[in-house]
Amino acid sequence: MTLDTTRDNRRRTHFAGHDAIWLFGYGSLIWKADFPYRERRPAYIHGWVRRFWQGSHDHRGTPEAPGRVVTLVHKPGATCHGMAYRIAPEVLEPLDVREKNGYLREVVRLHFDEGDGHSAEGLVYLAGADNAAFLGDAPLDAIAEQIATAHGPSGANRDYLLHLATALKDLGVEDEHVFALAARLHEGER
Numbered sequence: 001m002t003l004d005t006t007r008d009n010r011r012r013t014h015f016a017g018h019d020a021i022w023l024f025g026y027g028s029l030i031w032k033a034d035f036p037y038r039e040r041r042p043a044y045i046h047g048w049v050r051r052f053w054q055g056s057h058d059h060r061g062t063p064e065a066p067g068r069v070v071t072l073v074h075k076p077g078a079t080c081h082g083m084a085y086r087i088a089p090e091v092l093e094p095l096d097v098r099e100k101n102g103y104l105r106e107v108v109r110l111h112f113d114e115g116d117g118h119s120a121e122g123l124v125y126l127a128g129a130d131n132a133a134f135l136g137d138a139p140l141d142a143i144a145e146q147i148a149t150a151h152g153p154s155g156a157n158r159d160y161l162l163h164l165a166t167a168l169k170d171l172g173v174e175d176e177h178v179f180a181l182a183a184r185l186h187e188g189e190r
């Protein structure tokens with residue numbers, strides 16, 4: 001697979017003809033909602049965990065020195081909390097560009113934190129293990145070290161991690177993986 005998934009995503013026409021789509025954000029889409037949305041609601045999805053296993057060549061690193069950003073990894077029984085946005089279909093166009101480094105639009109059932117078990121089908125940007133920028137698992141110390149040193153056009157990789165940790169805390173979400181990495185980053189800076 002190529003490193004730019006924009007064109008692949010344009011062919012993923014799920015929800016074509018709908019006037020609004022739910023989008024589930026679990027990484028930067030939680031804390032950097034720089035796109036128009038009609039509504040946003042804390043939500044979660046089943047069967048996935050958030051992991052810093054995706055390489056970033058275009059935002060938080062470079063092709064020579066990639067950063068690490070989050071993707072979703074399948075784990076039966078797990079729950080991943082994030083933020084759901086109700087967006088107009090045309091908002092996917094700039095999002096496809098933003099998420100072009102390996103992420104593909106996938107259909108997901110999202111459950112709203114409030115609303116008596118209310119759920120809906122929506123989209124999520126997921127970078128699977130077969131994408132060219134996928135880095136996969138590594139010891140937490142090594143992941144933290146990579147994040148501490150990487151920089152890209154969107155800024156320092158450490159800021160991505162710390163913004164995500166803060167946003168999850170604000171949402172009241174416990175995420176062991178993210179918080180362990182944020183703690184290591186703070187230790188390294190002491």
Ligand code: SIN
Nearest residue numbers: 025026027028029030
């Ligand atoms: C997301 O936030 O939902 C996708 C990954 C990212 O942009 O950080």
